[in-house]
Amino acid sequence: MSARPIGGPAPAHWPRPLRSARVLVGGGIVLSVLLGAIFAPLLAPYDPNAQDLLNTLVPPVWMEGGNPDFILGTDNLGQDTLSRLIYGARVAMIVAVLAAFGAMLLGTALALVAGYFGGAVDWLISRAVDLWMSFPPVVLSLILIVGFGVGLSNVILAIVLVDWTRFCRVVRSEVLIVRRHDYIDAARLAGFGHLRTLLREVLPAVLPLVITLLSLEMAIALIVEAILSFVGMSVESTIPAWGVMIADARTYMYQTVWGLVLPILAIVVTVIGFNLLGDGLRRTLDPKLLQRETVAA
């Protein structure tokens, strides 16, 4: 008996995501910002906090009155905008990456436990999520910062404590779906304990979703940090951050609108990068979506 297997694609493997335009473009943007942040001291022409009171509110070099010494202009204290943008990327990326990972770890762990075990554990965790989500995230992070005090690590902690719920809720639904499949029971019947079943069978099934959410969460974390630094409740004032640049530039909006536009663009472009990356990953790693797009109705 020589049965021939029916043709069908092997499950999602790593080469596929790289073929998506969104993943490449989004990933490219994110990578550039990341590299800019890492190599800031090499790339930035000036010290971001160096004030030059003779050259305040200089417009960018392409505008009338621009100065080639300051390509993107300066702010009201004469600090070079370009350098501040590059150094601001550091805060942005550190917060985005660390806070997102933290929220992911906490949220996913609780989601796995809640969805897999069900019962009282699920009830407890779901009530905690409900409790947390009773607050608008902006308000909650603000309160947490008021409670903890300003500083980079406090900002990261605050974001983790606010956003784990987002992960938890979404991943939990997915875990519930996976849980219903017989292969989970089959693994238990094969003699695997709960922990091993959870790690070997359930976690890999939700991993694509988690990765997608991670990318989107980085965008959210970045925005929250920008909001906090806009109201002056993020990092110490000696550290340049994009939100702070926006807040400062707002007062001088009529004199030079570029001081406002440039940090806004920085935030928007980076967030677009994370969102494109996340959307691209979702499309390539979700087998259901793939099936639907190949077999037309």
Added chain:
Amino acid sequence: MLEARDLVVTADIAEGRAEVLRDISFRLEAGRLMGVVGESGAGKSMIGRLVAGMMPHGFAVTAGSLRFEDEDLVGLPRRRRQAILGKDITFIPQHPQTSLNPVRSIGTLFDEHLKRLGVAGAAARRDRAIAHLEDVHLPDPSGLLRRYPHQLSGGMCQRVLIAMAFAGEPRLIIADEPTTALDVVTQAHIMGVLGEMRARHATAILFITHDLRLAAQICDEIMVMYAGEIVERGPARAVFAEPRHPYTASLELANPTLTGAPRKLLSLPEHMPGLSAYAGLSGCRFAPRCPVADPDCAGHRAALAEVEPGRWVRAAGRCLGADLVGAAATVHAAGGRADAEGDARPLLRVAGLGKTYGGRRGLLGGRRGAVEAVREVGFELRAGEFVGIVGESGSGKTTVARMLMGLETPSAGRIEIEGADVTGPFARNAALRVGAIQMIFQDPQSALNPRRRIGRLVTQPLESGRRPMPWPERLERARALLREAGLPVDVLRRYPSQLSGGQRQRVNIARALSSAPKVLVADEIVSGLDVSVQAQILNLLLRLREESDIALLFISHDLAVVRYLCSRVLVMYRGDVVEAGATEAVFANPRHAYTKTLLAAVPPDDVNVDWNPAGISEV
């Protein structure tokens, strides 16, 4: 009425162009019931889709015509088709409950449909709707109008759909596997209703099904399809009683029977070719599997010829009317060792098993709102014995299986494996259980982790425990298991999605065997499979019993399959065991009313016996 002439449907697939339907010609006269019989993938549903104008992407009619009265349905303008559908041509779908909009009441749906049919006035429509619902014997029609689909059973939903289908006095109805998703008793009832309605309205019906026996009983004419071609066509009873094409004959011989002398099922190798294989089959598409094929057949394609008035067969020369019964003549004693040969200790003993779900503790200590899924189930299983549990959905049979496996904790009763008490959750006796009792799950799609290769899946039970087997040894064991299950070794490196349904089920079985258990529990493992594949799996189980004396608890709703495999049977209804005993005895002389109803609901094997499904009431 409906006439197809030399119809050809081609599809653009990766391997080129494949002729999905080839040389399709038939005539359905007004008021006649024609059955289209075939296994999944034969193309029988494609005809329905053609009528509906819902061809999948890349599929197109490249030759021939399909005429409904005077119009050719191929290439019909959308407007015209929309005018016909629902009025002159209507459909009865396969999945009744999901075919009704869940957020709209039955009344709203019916009202919209009647409005489309031109019935003016809301009150008039309501009255008409009630009348139609009464025609299909639905209780309390006016109350039903306010209900929603999720509040109705599958059978009731299907009756609503039948009522809507007949509402406009259509001339043609296409019923695509309308009873496949229903229980056997409900199926009989629905067939009764359908028969009544058809007699009253004299509508032509195209009845698509995979169940040859059912089609033979109720249809005037049947058309057997294989791999996109019609292989035989003629009056239903004649085709069934004397099949002329080897495929039709093997289909019959692959079907287990409920009555008559037991005989071994004929299992054809492999499975029906898929679209991608069509390009490579220039001659007879059945040749690779045909028991009477010779090397010429692969290059030669017979035409559909009228061998007798009204009998058309796509076969010539030797294969026409070939006698296959000889190939399957080995009489085999069903169930094997029905008599316990002095084996003192049963491998599995169950006593007083019960399971109650939910309910709140009442003020006075009782439980309110509790559901007793299983009550007082007891039996024994010895080495080499195959015991069957039959029942419909909701009978509790799956719960029994889950309790035996330790996936659910019994509320009452005792389970013993080789004398040791293992009542309770799996984890408590994991080590003992893994080596003693294993389960084969129903849905191979859901039971195999799609991200794992077969090689690792099949030896999963050997990875766990205190001393997991090292990989090289596991690989050897995997090869042996696949051989035992009749799978080629190169399957080891593949993923589940690359295998067919039958192959996945074999992998399932192989995995269950890997820890060398003494008892297997199989929960509806052949329900979703084609008849010929089902026969393969059943024969595999019999072979395993011969080789290793394994015991099997086989749960199914299919009585004939249980009769083929099992020496003893338990009949379950709503949580109770209503009848138990030796299979032949129970099926030949049922005592309990429910068992009698079950047996009466199965279409008889002998076509000359009159079957009256209308007399069966829905349980």
Added chain:
Amino acid sequence: MGGEILGVVLRRILVAVPLILLVSVLVFVVLRLIPADPVSMAVPPNATRDEIEAVRREMGLHLPIIEQYAIWLGQVVQGDFGRSIAFGQPVLKLIGQSLPATIELAGLAAILATAIGLAGGLVMFRLRGGPGEGPADLASILIMSVPEFLWALFLILLFGVAFNLLPFAGRLGPGESAPAITGFLLLDCILSGRFATLANALEHMILPALALALGTAPLIMRVLRSSLLEVIHEDYIVMARLRGVPERRVITRHAFKNAFLPTLTLMGVQFGFLFGGTLLVEVIYSYPGLGNMMVEAVRNTDLPIIQGAALIYALAVMSINLAVDLAYILLNPKLRAAG
């Protein structure tokens, strides 16, 4: 059916009460962690040790934290939210003055977001399979990537500075006023017949509401579209077509309601976020609402206001969730029978 709905409402409110309590505990505890000393805000710089001690006792800060919480809770239930350290006025009064403005703003924004979101979702769905699908999808991602406060700034730059079309500060222009009947400006204008003032107020609200809406609408669009895509493959949709129902009706009468349900769930969550988004948008537009007050309070470490405002925000989000849950139950017959 009315009785069922009432039962559900009561049950949800009952469940909400312990939730509110827990929320208040959370707020209370977190804010007690602050490193800054609230007492130092309340006393003049040259106060003596005794005077500081006296103020401390008066504020109850010497008691164990559980007692402080109990006292505070007792006061809150009676409507006494304390007194603002910075303004010296009762917190409840301050909240009462600023909350209606925020509610109006959030309400207008929600209406805009729903309209844009649902319409956009239907359009994106219509474009499926055609050349417009990709660009529409990308456009929605781009819009979604700009957070609300940046939309707020961008809209100011565009309509306020560059084109000078719309005002972007405050609630009303100079010289305009309306009697404070309900506290809801738009309502007051209508009730007192001052339609010119109404127009002026709307002019001031349109930019911040639009900013908030643009932060929410793209997600609604995308979820509606993907829900419709899923629903369109369901058996009952196929069946409707087989009954000869025209395609347009299939989508509007059969597919839409089913696709709307998961969209509604998302909208509930998003509107909660939207309400929080008013915080920053109000600051940017100098709009005298709750958010503006809260940010001021944060800068001044004005604890009573922070606590009070936080509680109000939580109550608002819970009310929104309750309303959405009820709407969901009303629309989904499967839940109605089960209650």
